[in-house]
Amino acid sequence: MYVRQWHYVETTPSGQPILRENEKDVYVEHSVGLYQGKSKVKAKQKGRAYLTSQRLIYIDDVSPTSDSVSLELDDISGVEYSSKFLKKSAKLIIFLKEQDNDSTCNVQEPKPIKSQWICPICMMGNETNGEIDGSHLPLPACMNCGISPDYEMIKNSISTLQDNNDNKAPSDNSDNVCPACTFINHSLMSNCEICGTRLPAALSNSGSQSFIDSRLKIELEGSDGLTEGEKCYIQLSFRKSDGVLLYQSMDKVLKEKEREKTLNVFNKGASSINGVEVERLKSDFTLVENKMSQVGIAGLEKTQENQLIRNDILMNNALSDLNNLMALASDIEKLYGAANKPEDKNKTPLLIIDREKFLNKSQFIDEIAREIYGFIMSEFKEQKEKDGVILITLVDIYALYNKSMRIGTGLISPQELREACEKFEKLGLNELRLIRINGRVLCISSGNSFEFVKTKIIEIVSFSPGADLLRLTQSLNENNSNSWTMGIIMEVLQNCVNEGDLLIDEQISGIHYYMNSDWKI
Template sequence: MDLPSVTTSVDGTIPIEALLFQGEDLLASQDGVGLYVGNDKLPSHQCGTSHLSSHRLFYIDSPHPTRRSFSLNLSLVKKTEYYAGLFTSSPKASLFLSSDSSDDLSPWTCSLCGFRNPPGFSAVCGLCGVPVPTPVQNLVPKSRSSNACTMCTFINHPSLATCEMCDSPLKRDGDGPSTTSSLLIKLSFRRGGDKTFYADLKRALMTKAWQSLMTPHLEPPQASLGTSSGISHILSLNQSSQSTSNVSLSLALQDLQALMVKAKHMVNLADDLSSRLSAVESTTNNNGDFPEGTSSLLSDISNLAISKPPSLESTPITLEMIKNRDEARWLKELAVELSSVLHGIQVKKSDSDTSNPDLLPLDRLWVSWNRARGVSLIPPSTFLDVLPHLESITNMRIRIIGQSSIKVLYTPHFSLPSISQRISQILPQPLTPTSFGTSERITISLSQLLLSEVEMSDGTPICRDDWESAIHVGVGGGVLETKYYPNVFVDYVWDGHSE
């Protein structure tokens, strides 16, 4: 059993939206659909997806989308029936079709301009106005051989009802429907969705959107429009499309300009808010009275990056400003600029309780520098090239903490001997990463890395009480914070070792 000849093959690998014509809308889609032709199941079309548009019905086969997918014009559907299913029988939608091709609604491509015209009764191309080519078979008059006898093939006169030779009844054009004049296709819904799909199908058949393509638009002729065909029509369409694009571009640029104005207003508002909060903070610090909620508000604003970035003393330096575009000199000038940013950070955070300006992760420093430069951004590679020049200008140094890959910029205050000396002053009280981070105004993760680095150094003043790997009576194994105590083993002389 094959598909009816009224179907049109389509490429199922193309998205369904790309298969639709201009003015054709997608109404519904349902997967898990099988097909019947008449009452016989079509074995090659039992796993596919059915799409319903305002003009056509599509079947996209899942196993073979390029060979077994097709479309069917809804104008050929004369009657529909719905079967709700029973027990193991799936719901079905029956489509009774007419094979009468007198109302040809198939799409056609213009032989002159190549424009793909949608299906309809338009007699000319929608782009260039060339008339639709008439099929040759339509120009040939109907032959008298149509009244030939089916038994002896004798050509009888059209007015005769029986054959002159064998008296067999002759077939007339209007003697009832033939076997091909009425066709039946059934859609079997194996995964549900039948009621919604059938309701959309009935609505599309009642709307008959394809008839809008048949009805000519009766508009009064206008001299300004000129001819509606030929090269002038193509040029006018191109000019209209170009003017539409220009209008869209102008509107987009206006929206962008309005957005830029709004963004500038937001930046000014953020600067004003930051300055007011800074004034409130300084006033409360002098009076010793801090309002409730101000601390959390300042922290939230800092997290949102609303706080005012360090400002540069001059215009940001670019490579084009350096004579002969000397990159080495440019890096040195950038190092001087970065030192001014560092100075601003240290001045701003010297009284802060949230971070220590003497120990800066490189990512935060890079972000602060780019915020100070504005639109003249510095890439990470250039930033890393500038850092070695910074050591000759400031007292800041770069190092990797412990065995981690974290690079920080630090002052001598956070050198290893200085940290060891401050830890010795805190002992013999138990020392934890949290308490050490609080006293040094650094994060707990950095505090843990610094303590591990001090512990691994020669002559370390601390000794770890590794609670994490111990088993305690009544407690069992647990994860608690590591504690550090004075290293009383540093002066011991062990057997087998010389002093």
């Protein structure tokens, strides 16, 4: 059994959480264990806790893809801190809000499970009692064509749901309107698809069916001690730190969210509504003056003061009109740029990795290593899919990463970049590794990339004797623009010459390369 507030978390290949739209990370805590009630959660005792503006995310260090979970901040009622005592580690106790009016503790009880699947023969939708997996053979036959399908053919179309005894009809989509952007979401969505805001339907826990996410794995080592009438809670156990910073950050974020709910003041600071001015000083003052105020030095000073006020109002109005004009021009420019810029469907909000969020340099380097790994796998995805390998110098990675990811959050040094790349294997990021070419040039490589490039260059030289560096670069990057940098190609050529695979012919026009078929070393 597990509390309903757990949710599955999608992660990057490097083990970092994928944030929603408008979601920002606040703090990261390393070496964290997860408890439900008083019991440990299996396979979730060594990981990292990410506090964001919308969720508390646990990312497991061993299996980040399958064993990572999250809690919505809207489902949390409060937090308490338990300090370290003797062998007992410091803990952060997180109390969950009530979601069901019938009981205080929202622990899921076993309910009848039904599976829905689509027949690959006639495309008929079928519903079967129980959960379907590869271990249950033979599979039930289709209601329409009567054919029992193969599990591999229907596994992608299987959806599991719990059958409640309530006879309530599923809520209409119109009841699941986002309070922030007014987008009408599907009735089973818990967060808005557009802006990521928590939806009212998720907060009220309405609906007659509650779907089970088969990716969510929560197994307890023993009894969690949660009883009816008692508030549900989970705990984060801190292995190497006291966890005070996470507690303070989380308490601050929760208080800020509660404060924002009471600040729904509409038209705040508006100068006009529907073209009608709310409050504006008139440039023409009606001065109630008597004859005595217009006489002498006092009258002259009063007239001068009124003139200064009129000039000030006139200048403010002119600047306000100019600001409105510039804002309109900026909006038009953004609209024009968005219309001509190709849409990146894979673009997701990024974590902001600041040094201030980490207790020591080692934790900062670990997180930088994960981000660099994800950046390389994303930036060179096309090359990896086409050639199967990646090879790029550490100098190029330093320039690309700092320019693309670190502007505004603080550049990293070359030494920090090298330390981060050396931690790939330790963090379980095994597709990339740091190698040294020709005993001098540090590179990031996947697989046997050096031999791959070397073989390609030898093939090009064998078909085009006398090819120079420019010709080789153009031939290698014929399909993928700038996938293989000139620095990599020069180092591979030098290796080919040193090992006797190629010969060089130095001329005024440059260096030309030929196959060495007569003078093997």
